[in-house]
Amino acid sequence: MSHPAGPVCSLPAGEPVVERLEQQDPDWTTVVWDDPVNLMSYVARVFASYFGYPRAKATELMIQVHNEGSAIVATGSREEMETAVAAMHSYGLWATLGRAAE
Amino acid sequence: MRMSAGEPPWMLELEGEESWLLGVLLDFYRPLVDPDDEQPEEPAAQPDGPGETDSFAFWEADVVGDDADRREEDPALLRLFPDAYPDDPSASADFRRFTLSGQRRERLDDIATVRKGLELLETGPLPIGADDLDPWLRVTNALRLVLASRLGIVDEVSAEEAERGAQQDPSDIVHPAYEWLGVFIEILIEVSWGRI
Numbered sequence: 289m290s291h292p293a294g295p296v297c298s299l300p301a302g303e304p305v306v307e308r309l310e311q312q313d314p315d316w317t318t319v320v321w322d323d324p325v326n327l328m329s330y331v332a333r334v335f336a337s338y339f340g341y342p343r344a345k346a347t348e349l350m351i352q353v354h355n356e357g358s359a360i361v362a363t364g365s366r367e368e369m370e371t372a373v374a375a376m377h378s379y380g381l382w383a384t385l386g387r388a389a390e
Numbered sequence: 391m392r393m394s395a396g397e398p399p400w401m402l403e404l405e406g407e408e409s410w411l412l413g414v415l416l417d418f419y420r421p422l423v424d425p426d427d428e429q430p431e432e433p434a435a436q437p438d439g440p441g442e443t444d445s446f447a448f449w450e451a452d453v454v455g456d457d458a459d460r461r462e463e464d465p466a467l468l469r470l471f472p473d474a475y476p477d478d479p480s481a482s483a484d485f486r487r488f489t490l491s492g493q494r495r496e497r498l499d500d501i502a503t504v505r506k507g508l509e510l511l512e513t514g515p516l517p518i519g520a521d522d523l524d525p526w527l528r529v530t531n532a533l534r535l536v537l538a539s540r541l542g543i544v545d546e547v548s549a550e551e552a553e554r555g556a557q558q559d560p561s562d563i564v565h566p567a568y569e570w571l572g573v574f575i576e577i578l579i580e581v582s583w584g585r586i
Contacts, residue, residue: 324544325534333527333582333583337524370489377493380535385474385485
């Protein structure tokens with residue numbers, strides 16, 4: 289009988305460390321804010337064409353922006369959400385990054 | 391303004407004064423996007439247009455200094471390039487550093503697309519393909535945002551005030567231009583919904 293010598297690795301096999309670190313940071317959001325200028329149809333159209341949402345969902349999010357002052361329109365990694373926020377800005381929407389609720 | 395419905399390309403027709411108006415607005419929008427182009431070129435006189443650009447002189451906010459100063463002094467720039475992190479100026483600055491040149495390039499490309507379209511519109515209806523529609527949408531919406539900023543529209547109340555003020559001043563062409571852009575945007579959206 290013999291025991292293995294040296295330290296024992298406690299990390300689960302088959303899952304790269306880098307990947308698991310990235311998975312700890314998916315909790316960013318793209319928030320779009322209400323403004324008095326952008327047309328409601330335009331805002332819905334941007335949600336539909338950029339995020340690929342069906343018209344009904346795009347319209348629902350637009351109404352939420354209008355009624356509640358803001359809406360989370362996408363969730364993902366920080367890098368993904370920065371890309372989305374920049375795209376919203378290029379369409380003239382007032383968008384910011386936020387943290388997803390725990 | 392007329393635009394065909396159905397499958398793309400959509401055929402756009404503008405009246406002479408509508409093309410003139412868009413051209414004038416582009417002349418004032420471009421320097422906001424491109425800081426190396428502070429002074430808008432004097433728009434060429436167009437036979438179709440009213441031939442009067444003074445109404446837009448207020449567009450040129452008195453802005454000097456670097457980009458950060460410019461943004462703080464000109465609400466239109468803050469609206470075109472808003473902060474990405476409302477509670478984190480440092481992260482917002484980083485975001486701007488990484489995205490600003492791309493944002494500017496895209497806006498300048500969009501402006502060039504619309505300018506080219508305006509040239510072609512002089513000879514007849516302009517075919518706009520599915521890939522060409524978003525530049526028109528982004529430009530017309532940006533023009534509308536800048537006009538709104540110059541009209542002092544920041545909420546529902548100031549929007550109504552701007553409308554009342556325009557009704558009392560029949561010579562005002564800024565608010566009618568703002569409303570015309572709204573109609574144009576609605577048409578661009580209506581013909582293209584579900585087809586892009």
